[in-house]
Amino acid sequence: MSDGPRLPGVEREADEDRIVCHVDADCFYASCERLREPELREEPLVVGMGYEEGETIGAVATASYEAREFGVESAQAISTALERLPRRAAFEDGTLDDPDLEREDTGYYRPVDMDYYESVAADVREILHDCAGVVREVSIDEAYLDVTERTAWEVADGFARHIRDRIRREVGVTVSVGVAPTMSAAKIASDFDKPDGLTVVEPGNVREFLAPLEVDLLHGVGPVTARELREMGLETAGDVAAADPEPLVERFGERGRELYDRARGEDDRRIEPKGDPKSFSRESAFAEPVEEPDPKYDLIETLADAVADRARREGALYRTIGVKAVTPPYDVNTRERSLPGPIDDRDLVDRIARDLFAEFEREPVRKLGVRVANLEFATADQTSLAGWESAVESDPEPDSESEPETGSERESGAEPGLESDPDPDPDSEPDPASGDRLVGQTSLADFS
Known part of the structure; x- marks a missing residue:
């Protein structure tokens, strides 16, 4: 059971259908x-x-x-x-x-x-983790959310709209959201009305939703599989759902059974996070760039409290504290400091974040962030500022600084940068004879 917020008055039976959101950025x-x-x-x-x-x-x-x-x-x-x-x-x-x-x-x-795209993706990840109890990041711009414990089918449309609009408002990029009882149907739904789309497929309507779709729109079907399905006389998902599954198994092996099941809206996979998060962060933007120091330090205090509170709720200690300052037009500046040991101390997060931010206090800033990283999830007694304070003050490690980022997707599926789908279609690899060179994919493992 998630500890996150629920809509007032929403009660749920144990066997009620899951509510899965697939969030996919548009031309990220x-x-x-x-x-x-x-x-x-x-x-x-x-x-x-x-x-x-x-x-x-x-x-x-x-x-x-x-x-x-x-x-x-x-x-x-x-x-x-x-x-x-x-x-x-x-x-x-x-x-x-x-x-x-x-x-x-x-x-x-x-x-x-x-590097720049990852910094924007981190902002999106924070929102996703704030909105859902369980999140599986599959690439830099794509994630599955299990929101069963956060909302109800009667209001799932509004909940998904809140996620989409919050990302657009707070980060500035557009996403499309699909909502369905299964992962595969939710992914198809997110592609249904791009860009800036929102499609909800309620329980009991999944097979009807899928039936008229061309076979190449089925989750896990690439161009080669689509061609072979059409050679078998199967043009739509409805055709696959109504077919005898045995010829599909003979042609595609166990994948044939999977295609048959998914065409019928059957997919019992659960959304599983990819291990422990590597960091926690919280960010917030000003309506207009701010130059005066006081509002910026007030926001740092708020963000530091929020990120330290989340780490404590998740049972995490941290060895690194960092800040982000986004200056106009959109230059991302990050600073961080490593500690001599794992810490759980709200005051220390605030103090170090203020120290790291000091060089930007007189510069116009449009967004601020505070981050704790190098997490440890353990049952050992948590350590506070008192245990490390003398070490931090007498022999602090030098700050790790990055220069402002001023430099500077595979769209038929996950874009490069997002890790490939949990069950990618083998047909989707580029033709080696074409001379095309795809950009290497980067994991979204730090989305939290």
Whole structure:
């Protein structure tokens, strides 16, 4: 049973259907770049590598919806993308040799900046963990939430809308949310009305929802499997659900039985977190950038209390305390300090966070965050400030500082950066003969 908040008056029978949310960011890398450069909003935008002059190998990591209208797709060779959507920079400096080309037929290109995308993803993760008792992060921009103990089917639509709108309001990126009794149906639902979508499939309606969908929209079906299913005369999920499962098992092995079950809306997998979290953080944004120190220090105190309280509730000790200061336009500055031993001390979190933030106290700040990391989950007696104070003050380790981030997805499934789906389709691998080069995926394990 989750210790998190529940809607007033919501009671639940033990055998009531689960409520699963699948949260999937829309063109996540492009959305992050637009946070940093608001002028890129509503413009065709491609994030990838290999587009600079003289480079010949590279691939599209993600393309905004505006860029997709020109035929640019994730995992596409960058050379193909440039043919379909020439660079705006080359058009404006006159290096494009095409007198018939119009400005509106060009787009912006940006390199992949995983450090920056991870910092934005961390903000989203904090919201997800605040809204759900159980969260499974499967990639940098995708997660499953079990919200059975937080809401009820009668109000699941409003609860999911709250998650989606909170991410947009507090972080600035859009996500689509699918709600269903099963993981596979929830994932399909999140793709149903992109971007900024919300689709709820209530218990008893799952098979009806799935039936008209093309087979390649089934969770776990890639282009090769879809082609083979069509060769068997199975065009829709409803066809698969009504078929004899034995030929499917003969053709695909145990995966055939899985396809049959999921087409019928049957999926008993449970959402399992991926082990203990590596850090806890809490962040908050100002309505406008703030320059005066007092409001910033007041917010640091609030955030430090919140993150220390969560660590205590989760039974975690921490060896590292850090702060984040986001300065205009969207430069992310982080500072952290390591301690000589594991700590559980609210006052120490506040004191060190203030010390780390001091260099930014007179700078305009649009968002602040406090983080504890290097967690230990143990039954040993918790340690307070008194046990380590002399060591911290007499021989503190130097702060670990990172420079401001000023630099700078596979869309037919999880985007690069999100770990692959729990049961990815083997068909989804790129064709080695195509010359495409996908950006390596990065785990979302630190989403909490």
